[in-house]
Amino acid sequence: MSVLIDIVLAILAVYLALQSLMAPRLSQSVFLFFAFGLALALTWIRLGAVDVGIAEAAIAAGFLGVLLIDALRDFSPAVSEKQEGADGTSADRSTKDTKSRLLPSLALGLGLGLFLLIAVEAIWHTPKGGGLTALSEAMLAESGVEHPVTAVLLNYRGYDTWLEIGVILMGLLAIFVAGGVEVYRKPRVLVRDPLLRQVILFFTPVLFLFGAFLLYYGKSGPGGAFQAAVLWGATGILLHLGGWPVFAVIPRWLRQLLLTLGLGFFLLLGFAFMAGGAALFEYPPAQAGVLILIVEALAALSIATALAAIFAYFNQMKDEPNEIESTT
Amino acid sequence: MEPYQIYGLASAVLFVIGIAGLFAARHFLKKIIATNIMGGGVFLCFVSFAQRDALAFADPVPHAMVITGIVVAVSSAAFALALTRRINQLTGEESFPNDK
Amino acid sequence: MTDLPTSPLPALLVGLPILMATLSLFFRTRGKALVGLVGCLLTAGLSFIAFAEVTRRGTLIHILGGWDPPLGILLRMDPLAAVFIGMTAAVGAFISLYAWWYFRAQESTGGAFPLFWPLWLFLWAGLNGLFLSNDLFNLFVTIEVIGISAVALAVLSGKVAALFAGLRYLLAAIAGSMAYLFGVALLYGSTGTLDIGLLGQALEPGPATTFALLVITLGLMIKTASFPFHFWLPPAHSSALAPVSALLSALVVKGTFYILLRLWTEVFGVSLTFAAGQLIGLAGAAAVIWGSWQAFMQTNLKLVVAHSSVAQLGYLLMIFPLLVLAPGVTAGSADWLSSAWTAGVYQVMAHAFAKSSFFLSAGIIIMALGHDRIESLRDLATRMPMTVMAMGLAGVSLIGLPPSGGFMAKWMLLKGIFLSGQWWWAPAVLAGSMLAAGYVFRILRLAFAPAAEKQTWRPVPVALQLVALLLALASFLIVFPADYLVQFLESSKIFGSGVETIVEGGGDGNY
Numbered sequence: 009m010s011v012l013i014d015i016v017l018a019i020l021a022v023y024l025a026l027q028s029l030m031a032p033r034l035s036q037s038v039f040l041f042f043a044f045g046l047a048l049a050l051t052w053i054r055l056g057a058v059d060v061g062i063a064e065a066a067i068a069a070g071f072l073g074v075l076l077i078d079a080l081r082d083f084s085p086a087v088s089e090k091q092e093g094a095d096g097t098s099a100d101r102s103t104k105d106t107k108s109r110l111l112p113s114l115a116l117g118l119g120l121g122l123f124l125l126i127a128v129e130a131i132w133h134t135p136k137g138g139g140l141t142a143l144s145e146a147m148l149a150e151s152g153v154e155h156p157v158t159a160v161l162l163n164y165r166g167y168d169t170w171l172e173i174g175v176i177l178m179g180l181l182a183i184f185v186a187g188g189v190e191v192y193r194k195p196r197v198l199v200r201d202p203l204l205r206q207v208i209l210f211f212t213p214v215l216f217l218f219g220a221f222l223l224y225y226g227k228s229g230p231g232g233a234f235q236a237a238v239l240w241g242a243t244g245i246l247l248h249l250g251g252w253p254v255f256a257v258i259p260r261w262l263r264q265l266l267l268t269l270g271l272g273f274f275l276l277l278g279f280a281f282m283a284g285g286a287a288l289f290e291y292p293p294a295q296a297g298v299l300i301l302i303v304e305a306l307a308a309l310s311i312a313t314a315l316a317a318i319f320a321y322f323n324q325m326k327d328e329p330n331e332i333e334s335t336t
Numbered sequence: 337m338e339p340y341q342i343y344g345l346a347s348a349v350l351f352v353i354g355i356a357g358l359f360a361a362r363h364f365l366k367k368i369i370a371t372n373i374m375g376g377g378v379f380l381c382f383v384s385f386a387q388r389d390a391l392a393f394a395d396p397v398p399h400a401m402v403i404t405g406i407v408v409a410v411s412s413a414a415f416a417l418a419l420t421r422r423i424n425q426l427t428g429e430e431s432f433p434n435d436k
Numbered sequence: 437m438t439d440l441p442t443s444p445l446p447a448l449l450v451g452l453p454i455l456m457a458t459l460s461l462f463f464r465t466r467g468k469a470l471v472g473l474v475g476c477l478l479t480a481g482l483s484f485i486a487f488a489e490v491t492r493r494g495t496l497i498h499i500l501g502g503w504d505p506p507l508g509i510l511l512r513m514d515p516l517a518a519v520f521i522g523m524t525a526a527v528g529a530f531i532s533l534y535a536w537w538y539f540r541a542q543e544s545t546g547g548a549f550p551l552f553w554p555l556w557l558f559l560w561a562g563l564n565g566l567f568l569s570n571d572l573f574n575l576f577v578t579i580e581v582i583g584i585s586a587v588a589l590a591v592l593s594g595k596v597a598a599l600f601a602g603l604r605y606l607l608a609a610i611a612g613s614m615a616y617l618f619g620v621a622l623l624y625g626s627t628g629t630l631d632i633g634l635l636g637q638a639l640e641p642g643p644a645t646t647f648a649l650l651v652i653t654l655g656l657m658i659k660t661a662s663f664p665f666h667f668w669l670p671p672a673h674s675s676a677l678a679p680v681s682a683l684l685s686a687l688v689v690k691g692t693f694y695i696l697l698r699l700w701t702e703v704f705g706v707s708l709t710f711a712a713g714q715l716i717g718l719a720g721a722a723a724v725i726w727g728s729w730q731a732f733m734q735t736n737l738k739l740v741v742a743h744s745s746v747a748q749l750g751y752l753l754m755i756f757p758l759l760v761l762a763p764g765v766t767a768g769s770a771d772w773l774s775s776a777w778t779a780g781v782y783q784v785m786a787h788a789f790a791k792s793s794f795f796l797s798a799g800i801i802i803m804a805l806g807h808d809r810i811e812s813l814r815d816l817a818t819r820m821p822m823t824v825m826a827m828g829l830a831g832v833s834l835i836g837l838p839p840s841g842g843f844m845a846k847w848m849l850l851k852g853i854f855l856s857g858q859w860w861w862a863p864a865v866l867a868g869s870m871l872a873a874g875y876v877f878r879i880l881r882l883a884f885a886p887a888a889e890k891q892t893w894r895p896v897p898v899a900l901q902l903v904a905l906l907l908a909l910a911s912f913l914i915v916f917p918a919d920y921l922v923q924f925l926e927s928s929k930i931f932g933s934g935v936e937t938i939v940e941g942g943g944d945g946n947y
Contacts, residue, residue: 018343018345025353025376029370037366041369041372045376051380052383054339055383055386057394063402064406067406068406071410072413075414082424113360120356123355127348129647130622130648131344131345133644135640136388137624138389139398139625140507143507144507145393147503157400157403160399160400163503164508165574166501167574168573171565171577171578174581176411178581178584179412179414179415181588182415182585182588183418185555186422187421188422272455275451275455275458278451282447286502287442288444318414322417378614378617382621382624385625388625408577415606426599432600432604433600
């Protein structure tokens with residue numbers, strides 16, 4: 009019976025993925041992709057990966073979904089296959105097109121089919137390596153936290169997590185470069201309903217506190233910096249939409265400090281212990297719990313700032329077309 | 337059939353769907369979605385192995401790697417989206433002009 | 437692993453550039469550039485210190501977080517990593533100096549692009565992290581750091597052509613790293629470790645290992661712009677700003693080649709087959725011929741140089757078939773493997789110096805003329821003798837004429853080819869050199885031709901021309917310490933143990 013649930017869930021994920029690529033309208037595509045993310049999140053929970061489920065739902069489906077939906081404003085609703093026929097002079101060109109595309113797509117299909125067979129065969133025959141379950145369990149007492157995933161993320165493999173916080177900051181810089189702007193302008197007030205603004209004001213501390221709870225709870229259960237960051241980021245996004253453009257108001261140095269605090273403090277703490285003879289990101293087991301909590305809190309703050317800044321940036325992209333500001 | 341085997345198969349299928357989409361789809365947004373479906377397949381493979389190797393709890397190392405991977409993939413996708421929208425603003429194009 | 441000396445240097449090599457990048461974000465245009473340049477020079481200095489330390493004490497390690505692998509991540513600076521880090525530092529320092537004057541000269545016209553500096557420092561940290569990493573998943577994170585910062589740098593100018601090229605580059609890079617990660621998932625599933633050293637011991641041949649080899653090799657080939665996945669490189673490299681083109685071609689594509697080399701020799705020894713090596717070699721040979729021919733056909737200088745990168749990267753792939761001998765074949769001399777290795781390392785270095793010099797020269801010409809059409813290069817020799825000299829020297833190294841680093845690389849490659857009995861690769865090497873001579877002399881002939889029409893030549897800072905010339909000279913100077921460098925590389929433990937596994941893998945004939 010439970011196997012049936014797994015089969016249905018797997019087929020659902022595959023079906024949604026296929027449909028989101030084949031949907032004729034772009035908006036359908038985006039919403040099906042959003043649904044695909046939620047199906048994956050359910051899958052993670054079925055597989056006992058609750059942390060991954062929260063991250064998938066919040067970041068991959070939620071945040072990326074919001075960005076994709078926001079991007080829909082830019083594009084014409086029908087996908088390019090039709091638009092191609094419209095601007096590609098005439099219909100006979102498109103029939104010629106399909107003919108010349110037949111052979112490559114046939115080759116692609118055959119190649120991918122073969123690839124799929126090899127992949128399935130390989131996954132089916134993957135020897136049982138045993139993973140690192142036992143080892144991470146054995147070392148948990150020394151890691152300073154009780155939840156194994158948090159121990160991996162912030163202690164055993166803290167270096168990866170540190171680099172990843174760097175990737176988010178870099179992603180923000182890259183997005184500024186792509187748009188050619190690095191100024192936060194006051195957005196137009198999108199939510200004019202005073203009642204709705206009141207609701208946003210009410211939910212801001214609630215979301216913030218819930219994020220703080222997730223952050224603290226990450227020590228012993230599913231939760232932690234990334235999940236808290238998304239909630240805090242959502243707070244920033246809501247305030248932005250409600251007409252409180254946090255980024256345009258605060259001074260520049262504070263903005264940069266918020267963005268870099270997570271990455272910078274993580275590294276400087278590592279350097280401080282390195283000066284004492286330890287390895288980078290090595291914490292004494294007695295203080296590890298507290299230090300990890302501080303690192304996580306600051307990292308969550310920076311990631312939340314970056315996520316909100318990315319959203320605010322995307323949101324103003326449509327409003328200021330063809331404007332290149334000097335990137336200061 | 338164990339759950340990890342079912343999801344392992346699904347992961348290979350998702351990866352291949354992603355590659356096919358990356359080649360076949362023309363619209364920028366669809367190409368970005370396709371890369372994320374590829375990523376979903378890879379992450380599913382990691383997590384199904386983690387479930388296979390579970391003792392008292394599932395293997396936490398792949399879980400941590402997948403969380404890292406998701407964040408990295410979303411950062412790349414957001415960057416690709418920004419490029420796409422900028423191209424669209426400047427030229428009105430929604431796909432690569434000489435895409436075969 | 438634990439018997440090797442521990443040192444804080446590997447951790448600092450990644451931490452310092454990121455610290456400086458973070459710091460530079462607090463400053464505005466001028467300050468950002470200044471902090472960035474200081475950060476670059478500090479990183480380069482630290483790299484040289486670390487290089488010297490490795491020559492003195494041998495391989496250095498740093499156990500991050502104090503957790504031994506397989507639970508934790510190990511940074512390992514062995515001679516091969518030291519050579520790559522040293523090369524990155526030398527090329528990087530020159531390009532940083534060039535960038536400083538390049539952006540200063542264009543500051544008044546809105547061409548200061550201060551975000552170049554933090555992004556370049558992130559890129560540098562990613563490269564150092566990649567060369568040092570001994571963990572498959574950490575390698576994925578470093579290639580993502582490199583990928584995002586490299587694409588962001590490529591689109592820095594904000595021009596439409598650069599944006600299109602950058603998006604294509606980014607999509608190819610994401611697909612490549614996802615394919616790589618798929619292979620990592622299977623390797624982790626079948627062994628329960630991500631550490632390169634432990635994987636090399638634990639890995640058994642089987643369908644999972646073969647599939648992992650396939651997707652990892654394909655993914656990394658996409659990111660190295662290997663034929664037939666080279667489509668994204670020429671537009672991206674030619675449309676970027678001059679210092680960025682130099683960085684992308686000299687350093688970025690070498691990162692993924694380095695992983696490929698590491699994994700083929702240290703992890704996949706058991707499942708390599710003669711056929712797999714031959715296929716990669718074939719892709720390399722095709723890249724050499726196709727890329728050189730395309731370079732010959734271009735009418736814009738930067739496109740010539742970018743297509744030439746496709747060809748020069750092809751030579752790198754041609755060392756892979758030499759690592760695996762045909763079943764039952766024994767090499768004529770035991771030297772064949774060290775020749776192949778030396779050829780690879782020299783090709784990487786010679787190309788890094790020569791190509792960055794060429795791109796920087798192209799940047800100088802664009803600054804002077806406003807465009808880079810080849811017919812307009814007439815009279816260049818009298819206007820800018822230093823730049824012509826830089827292009828001439830770099831060109832000689834690309835062709836592979838003695839006494840350049842490029843000659844050393846091609847000579848060693850031919851030696852490896854004949855010693856391993858795989859003579860059929862030799863014509864491709866020779867044809868590549870011939871075609872390279874074609875496109876280099878086509879440019880130089882015009883540079884020395886008298887002016888046909890009047891053109892306005894805007895002044896270009898001498899410092900820029902000097903940096904380009906010094907880089908071209910460096911592609912010759914690397915030949916002098918050759919004997920020493922080969923010895924240094926052979927002192928690496930991995931270098932020796934790699935040989936055994938490769939010969940076994942090839943000898944089994946399990947294809």
